[in-house]
Amino acid sequence: MYDYFRGSLIEAHSGHWIVDVQGLGYKIFVPNRYSVPVYESEVKLFTAFVIRENSQALYGFYTRPERELFELLIGLTGVGPKTGIGIISYFSVQELNRAIYENNIAALTTIPGIGKKTAERLIVELKDKLLAFSNIEVASMPSKDFSQYGLDALHALINLGYNQQSSQLAVKKALEDLSENAELPQIITAALKNVRSKKS
Numbered sequence: 001m002y003d004y005f006r007g008s009l010i011e012a013h014s015g016h017w018i019v020d021v022q023g024l025g026y027k028i029f030v031p032n033r034y035s036v037p038v039y040e041s042e043v044k045l046f047t048a049f050v051i052r053e054n055s056q057a058l059y060g061f062y063t064r065p066e067r068e069l070f071e072l073l074i075g076l077t078g079v080g081p082k083t084g085i086g087i088i089s090y091f092s093v094q095e096l097n098r099a100i101y102e103n104n105i106a107a108l109t110t111i112p113g114i115g116k117k118t119a120e121r122l123i124v125e126l127k128d129k130l131l132a133f134s135n136i137e138v139a140s141m142p143s144k145d146f147s148q149y150g151l152d153a154l155h156a157l158i159n160l161g162y163n164q165q166s167s168q169l170a171v172k173k174a175l176e177d178l179s180e181n182a183e184l185p186q187i188i189t190a191a192l193k194n195v196r197s198k199k200s
Contacts (some may be wrong), residue, residue: 008043016028028058076126097130102192118144175187
């Protein structure tokens, strides 16, 4: 419904800001990790309008990928807006990707309200979805070197912050070392071991 709001920051409270847009004050929930701008300075927030049975609320983010991640999270079973924005308060998009792809349950359980079972469920439900969610363009490569799983693994590594050249080499080596029947998680795990010291 709303793509973004641009206006003056009037008030800042724990978890939400009041933004004046042409004389209208909007209460927008934001991740707690955001530092508070100077009052009456201009802010731009990409928004998600969430309607529940007993409430309507706006959630705002500095970037579109953060908003898209929030919308992805609240579409999962048992994850509401409070939990969704709580996750983004503790992890950037890349940090969450890393925790998911590396099966880092310990990292996920540092988020208030996320226990071991919830963390395990997040990992299972998010792995494939995060591949589709990523907005990073991957250059075309010879099909003889990269299967579809190989391309997906490459996409995952770049989304974790590794540069494309190092990621290509790491995925290619993983595909050479593994059997032809290797599944995507195996390829990503092997590629991460190859690329770990080549972070851009």
